[in-house]
Amino acid sequence: MSIAELEGADVQRDAPSGLWREAWSRLRRNPVAIIGFCLVVFFALVALLAPWIAPFGPNQDVGFSQCSTSGCPGPSIHHWLGIDLNGRDELSRIIFGARFSLLIGFVSALSGLSIGLVLGSIAGYAGGLIDTIVMRCMDVMLAIPGLLLAIGIVAMLGTGLWQIMVAVGVTNVPIFARLLRGSVLVQREQDFVLAARAVGVRRRAILFSHILPNAISPVIVQGTLAMATAIIDVAGLGFLGLGPQDPATPEWGTMLTQVNEYLQSAPWLAIAPGVAIVLSVLGFNLIGDGLREALDPKLRGRV
């Protein structure tokens, strides 16, 4: 056994090898990212376990008869966040609302990511005319403010859950496409790609097994941040009255807009969904920032 080999084995044991393990170890030491991670896990658990942890059903009448024009009963031991304007337990609605906000946020960010991924990598790797056509289309979409584009799409498709997912997803496509194209362009000129091409690896294999894995890290960061924006956009659409068709759906943005006339008499009904939106968005943003630092190649090797 040579000395070199021994040293190599030592290095293997001490420092994590590979981008992801290194990133993970750096992420673990970043307290801010851990807070974000905890928040996201908390909301994910709340969403998953909603039927078991919510004290009441989201549309169960627990005290409409106690409501008057000056408002419904406020927070109490039985109803921690009070009763909403239609006599339902506000806490239960917030808990069930996590399902809608996270699900819509996740699906729309994921769909925006996948479509953007395909378009961006094709444009970046193929170059030439295809690149021009795809990227100019993306530029047109980027020229329209995201929320405005989403409003237009919802107005066109009608209100409903999947329409909102489509709308928010579409606004995410150009962001991912652009990001990935830039990343692919950088990787395309790397020596290992040149080497792969030289030994005759097929174009598709080069793209999928060599370029994409190396170009993906900024997309992961953007993906977490996109989740955050998606949750805000969904709430924004709900607030503008373009939320789910059923007004009884416990969606946070819709819940906010339904109480805006009663802000003075029952402020907690607006504060609760507002805080839920802020915390979940904060969670994703903190993770995103943590990931960005962890995956930054300039910081690589420094623990």
Add this chain to the structure above:
Amino acid sequence: MRKKVVLFALLAIAVAVALVGCGSSKKSSKSTSFVFASSADPVLLDPALVSDGESLRITNQIFQSLVGFKPGGSEVVPQLATSWKPSANALSWTFTLKTGVKFSDGTPFNAAAVCFNYDRWFNFPAALQNPAVSYYWNTVFVGFAHPASGGAGPDKSLYKSCTANGDSEVTLNLTRRSSSFISAIGLPNFGIASPTALKKYKADAGTVDSTGVFHPTGTFATRNPVGTGPYMLQSWEPAVKLVLVANPNYSGPKPAISKVVYRAIADNAARLQALQSGEVQGIDYVAPQDYSTVTKDSKLQLLKRPVSSIGYIGLNQAKPPMDKLLVRQAMAHAIDKAAVIKAIYGQTGEVANQFLPPSLFGYAKSGVPDYAYDPAQSKALLKQAGLTLPVTIDFWYPTDVSRSYMPDPQRIFQAFQSTLNNSGFKVVPHSAPWRPDYLGGTQSGKYQVYMLGWIADYYDPQDFLNVHFGSKTPLFGFDNPKLFAMLAKADAEPDPALRTADYQQASIEVMKFLPMVPYAWGSSALALNKNVLGYVPGPIGPVNEPWAALHYAK
């Protein structure tokens, strides 16, 4: 340097002048002008071509009809006519007109002017015959001289002709007897306009768009509405303000307030804030949750109107299973009216057990079937009708609207949705913007179940019952000749006592047949500065609330 001094001096003078100007204008505004805000802009200022409350609020100050209504009530009182009497067969009504009356443009008001107006309405071109434009002529007089294709012609019209007997007597001839006719012509929609102005400013020229809004090419309905009322239009900048000034040719006593500024502030909270800050001196449509804020404020007064509107859940019988009486009864038992009124209407509503508000004659004091909130009963009725539970219904509610009979539609809808889902139904929610989609959808019979209501135009049961249930309409989609005949008979009855009895019977019949489920009688309220006196809130709301009687406390 000297230049600077001169500039400074000029500036100082300008500021001084401005300050003095402000001071004096403030003083005059206190004594003679009044700023009022409601929720929307008027549509047009030609009363014959509008049906919304805000347009009629303004035109009611500019125009006068042959007869009017007592402020705060529904009693018919003289206005441009001092007296009137029907012929023996009640087909001709002769009106004696006030003398010495002039329009605000100085032209004289006389019998010929009355006939000119009635003939103008009767001879409306095809575009203006659209019920969305000339809604009230369509409702009250039905037919036109030259009907548009498919429209009602002179044979269907209640109006036959108008004859001027000299300058101060006019006869209106009808094709059939109608007891509600006198109340109906008191509507501000039948306000008499100056024939000279109508011709000069091309009142009838323009186009009607697909949503039923008239876009005039002339300026009568936008800048030059000329009538005999206490006020005349000075300026109107849509979405900014509308200014009325005292009409120098008005025949009655000069109004104490010489200038009224009208503003539209759509947001309830912002409107109240404008009043609290002194920006305006009066607002309409105080939100139910703000009633206590106004009554607690020592500088404000709250004026409540008597209940005069009905909120109901419409059931379109052209859409099964609403054609089954048992299903309609199940709907009625599945609504918790009392909880909805308490939580959402508060002091602005009362639980309704029938279509007519209690203050209107024809209201049935007893004998009305009672449909108490009872989910078990509702489920039993649905099973009895041979349906499998849950029964899916398409339930519509409007967005962007607040009406006295429906202060917060979406919240009321959710309350209904919750109890209906517990009573054997499965509600599929749908919503649409109030104007034009929602109104169009209900009127054309597209919706199965929907929330709607009615505010009195003139305080007569005909305006409630006959308008809704007197003939086959797409709105309710039923054909019930027995009910139609009953209502036609009630409207034609000249004897007031018998007429009341007929309408009471019809009210009960409607509740047995259940073309809709009434749930609330609604009212609305105004808030004014405490020093504004003379405002009389009436059952028909802004349509009959003259500003000429307003004055400030000394």
